[in-house]
Amino acid sequence: MxxxxxxxxxxxxxxxxxxxxxxxxxxxxxxxxxxxxxxxxxxxxxxxxxxxxxxxxxxxxxxxxxxxxxxxxxxxxxxxxxxxxxxxxxxxxxxxxxxxxxxxxxxxxxxxxxxxxxxxxxxxxxxxxxxxxxxxxxxxxxxxxxxxxxxxxxxxxxxxxxxxxxxxxxxxxxxxxxxxxxxxxxxxxxxxxxxxxxxxxxxxxxxxxxxxxxxxxxxxxxxxxxxxxxxxxxxxxxxxxxxxxxxxxxxxxxxxxxxxxxxxxEAGCHSTCWDYNAPLAHGNRAISNQYTKSGYPLGIMVNSAGNRFVDEGEDFRNYTYAKFGRKILEQEGGMAIQIYDAKVISWLRKEEYADDVVGKIWGDTLEELAEKLREKGLKDKTQFLDTIGAFNEAVRARQAETPDLKWDPSVKDGVSTGKALPLPKSNWALPIDTAPFLAVRVACGITFTxxxxxxxxxxxxxxxxxxxxxxxxxxxxxxxxxxxxxxxxxxxxxxxxxxxxxxxxxxxxxxxxxxx
Structure with a gap:
C-alpha cells in the first residue's frame, strides 16, 4: 500500500x-x-x-x-x-x-x-x-x-x-x-x-x-x-x-x-425546536430534517407550567430557530408545547407536521386540549388557559387599535400583541380561538457547536x-x-x-x- x-x-x-x-x-x-x-x-x-x-x-x-x-x-x-x-x-x-x-x-x-x-x-x-x-x-x-x-x-x-x-x-x-x-x-x-x-x-x-x-x-x-x-x-x-x-x-x-x-x-451552538419524540443521541437518517418543528411563528409556545417564554414573532423563522432550542432546553424538563388553531394549521409545513412524522394532540376546545396535555407533561392547566386567554385578549385589543394591519406571514407584518403582555408576540399574532386546536411537543435539538x-x-x-x-x-x-x-x-x-x-x-x- x-x-x-x-x-x-x-x-x-x-x-x-x-x-x-x-x-x-x-x-x-x-x-x-x-x-x-x-x-x-x-x-x-x-x-x-x-x-x-x-x-x-x-x-x-x-x-x-x-x-x-x-x-x-x-x-x-x-x-x-x-x-x-x-x-x-x-x-x-x-x-x-x-x-x-x-x-x-x-x-x-x-x-x-x-x-x-x-x-x-x-x-x-x-x-x-x-x-x-x-x-x-x-x-x-x-x-x-x-x-x-x-x-x-x-x-x-x-x-x-x-x-x-x-x-x-x-x-x-x-x-x-x-x-x-x-x-x-x-x-x-x-x-x-x-x-x-x-x-x-x-x-x-x-x-x-x-x-x-x-x-x-x-x-x-x-x-x-x-x-x-x-x-x-x-x-x-x-x-x-x-x-x-x-x-x-x-x-x-x-x-x-x-x-x-x-x-x-457564550459562543454557544445551533439548536432548534426538535421533535420531543426524536432519538436522544443521533438523528434518524430516514426522517432526517423532518424532526424540525419550525411552525412556531404561526402560533405560540408554552412550557410545562403553561407560560410563554419566547417572542414567537420576533423575526423570520430562519433568524430565530437556531437560538430557540436553547430557550426550550432551559424550561423544566427541556420540553415546550407548540399551540395552533384551525386558522393556521394549513400553513404548517407538511414535511414537519404530517401525521406520520409528529405526535399530535387535538382538542375541540381549549379546555379539552389542556386536559389532554396534562397527560403529556403540562403541569398547570389553569395557567395554560389563562396564558392563551391573555394572549387572545391582547391580540384583539391590538387589532382594534390597528385595523389597517393585515396578517401576512411573508413579511414582518406588525400584527402583534402590542404592549399589553410582558412578553409580546411582535408579528403574525392571531387569536387562538378557532377549533380544532393542535398541540405538538418539542425539545431542544443541537445541530452544531x-x-x-x-x-x-x-x-x-x-x-x-x-x-x-x-x-x-x-x-x-x-x-x-x-x-x-x-x-x-x-x-x-x-x-x-x-x-x-x-x-x-x-x-x-x-x-x-x-x-x-
Whole structure:
C-alpha cells in the first residue's frame, strides 16, 4: 500500500467533500477522504439538513439559472428581493451581536455566490428554489422571505449523494471506519495523519491535511464541559460521530481556538425546536430534517407550567430557530408545547407536521386540549388557559387599535400583541380561538457547536496559538469546525455555504502545497 497522498481530508460531509473536490480540481492527483463512521453514516451533518444555502444574489433572474424546479410560468408568480453583500453581512453580525470575526464573515459573504455556482457546475448539486420552506403563497404570488432562497432536491440526502457521485467521478478514495488518531507533525508543519485502519495504526503521509470533522455536539461529555451541564440533555439532530476529534487533534499540534475554550458557553451552538419524540443521541437518517418543528411563528409556545417564554414573532423563522432550542432546553424538563388553531394549521409545513412524522394532540376546545396535555407533561392547566386567554385578549385589543394591519406571514407584518403582555408576540399574532386546536411537543435539538479553530480567511489555513498567529503549514479547516464565524445565533443556510467557501479555499491551497 502506498501511504503517500497529495491531500488528506478528515470528514466525508459537505465541507470535506467540497475540499476534496477543490483539491482535485486544482491538480491534486492523490486525494484521500477518511471518516471514522461506517459507510452507511457517510455525509456528516450535511445529510441531515434541508440543503439550505444562503447566498448573495441580484434577484430572481440571477438565481433562475442555478435551479431546476421553476418553469417560465412559475417564474412569473415569484416575488424575490435581491440579497446583497451588506444584507448577508448585516444578518450574521446582527445575530451575533457583532461578535463574529469580520474577516471570516467577509470571506463567506464575498465567496458565497461563486461557491453556489461551483457547487452546481462542478459538483453537480441539484439546487431548487425553497418554496415550501422560504416562501408563502399570498394573493397568488410566491413571496420569498428571510433572505434565503436555495435548497437542494431531496434535501441533505440529495446534497451528499451528489457530492459522493462527484468524488467517484474524480477518482477520490474514501476510507470509512478509519478514525484519525493523531496529526503527524514535523518541523512546524503537519505532514500527515496517524489513523486506525482495520484496527491497526497506520501512518499516512501528505503535503496537507484538511480537517472537516464537525464540532463536538454529539459528545454529551464535551457539551457539558464546554457549554454547561444543561446541554447534556439536548437531543442530537445529526450524526453521532461529531465528537470533537478535529478540535483535539489540532490542539495537540498548537492550533489556536476561537473563541478561547472558556468562552464556548457564550459562543454557544445551533439548536432548534426538535421533535420531543426524536432519538436522544443521533438523528434518524430516514426522517432526517423532518424532526424540525419550525411552525412556531404561526402560533405560540408554552412550557410545562403553561407560560410563554419566547417572542414567537420576533423575526423570520430562519433568524430565530437556531437560538430557540436553547430557550426550550432551559424550561423544566427541556420540553415546550407548540399551540395552533384551525386558522393556521394549513400553513404548517407538511414535511414537519404530517401525521406520520409528529405526535399530535387535538382538542375541540381549549379546555379539552389542556386536559389532554396534562397527560403529556403540562403541569398547570389553569395557567395554560389563562396564558392563551391573555394572549387572545391582547391580540384583539391590538387589532382594534390597528385595523389597517393585515396578517401576512411573508413579511414582518406588525400584527402583534402590542404592549399589553410582558412578553409580546411582535408579528403574525392571531387569536387562538378557532377549533380544532393542535398541540405538538418539542425539545431542544443541537445541530452544531459554534466554537472551533481559528483560520486564515483567505486560505482556510489553521492559525498557530503563538505570537503572530501565523497559519500552520499543511493544516487547513472547513465546515462546522471553523471558529469565529457564528456566536449565539446564525442566519439559516449560512453554514453549508461557509463549508463550501472554505472547503474550496482549503482544497486550492492544498494543491499549491503539493506543487500543482
Amino acid at each position: 502506498n501511504n503517500s497522498f497529495d491531500c488528506i481530508i478528515v470528514g466525508s460531509g459537505h465541507a470535506g467533500c467540497s475540499a476534496a473536490l477543490s483539491a482535485a480540481q486544482h491538480g491534486c492527483q492523490k486525494v484521500l477522504v477518511i471518516d471514522k463512521c461506517p459507510k452507511e453514516w457517510a455525509g456528516g451533518n450535511g445529510y441531515f439538513t434541508a440543503g439550505a444555502h444562503r447566498t448573495v444574489h441580484n434577484g430572481l433572474q440571477d438565481i433562475l439559472p442555478v435551479v431546476s424546479n421553476v418553469s417560465p410560468e412559475k417564474a412569473d408568480t415569484i416575488d424575490m428581493e435581491p440579497y446583497t453583500k451588506d444584507d448577508f453581512t448585516g444578518d450574521i453580525m446582527r445575530l451575533s451581536n457583532n461578535r463574529s470575526d469580520p474577516d471570516i464573515v467577509r470571506a463567506v459573504v464575498d465567496g458565497s455566490r461563486e461557491a453556489i455556482q461551483w457547487l452546481k457546475d462542478y459538483v453537480g448539486i441539484p439546487f431548487i428554489l425553497s418554496f415550501h420552506r422560504q416562501a408563502y403563497e399570498v394573493n397568488g404570488r410566491q413571496k420569498f422571505w428571510g433572505g434565503m432562497v436555495l435548497s437542494v432536491d431531496d434535501g441533505g440526502k440529495g446534497l451528499i449523494a451528489a457530492h459522493h457521485s462527484a468524488l467517484a467521478r474524480s477518482g477520490i478514495e474514501v476510507w470509512y471506519e478509519c478514525p484519525a488518531i493523531d496529526l503527524l507533525h514535523h518541523d512546524g508543519a503537519v505532514v500527515g495523519v496517524l489513523v486506525s485502519k482495520d484496527g491497526k495504526p497506520l501512518e499516512l503521509r501528505s503535503k496537507s491535511v484538511i480537517l472537516a470533522t464537525g464540532g463536538f455536539e454529539a459528545s454529551q461529555d464535551l457539551r457539558r464541559q464546554y457549554l454547561g451541564e444543561t446541554w447534556g440533555a439536548a437531543r442530537v439532530r445529526g450524526t453521532p460521530y461529531n465528537t470533537g476529534d478535529g478540535l483535539s487533534l489540532a490542539q495537540k499540534v498548537g492550533a489556536l481556538i476561537q473563541p478561547p475554550l472558556s468562552a464556548f458557553p 459554534f466554537g472551533g479553530l481559528a483560520i486564515d480567511p483567505e486560505t482556510a489555513g489553521v492559525l498557530k496559538d503563538a505570537p503572530g498567529k501565523e497559519p500552520m503549514k499543511g493544516l487547513f479547516c472547513t465546515g462546522e469546525l471553523v471558529g469565529g464565524l457564528f456566536y449565539g445565533n446564525y442566519p439559516g443556510g449560512s453554514g453549508l455555504t461557509a463549508g463550501a467557501v472554505f472547503g474550496r479555499k482549503a482544497g486550492k491551497e492544498a494543491a499549491r502545497l503539493a506543487g500543482y
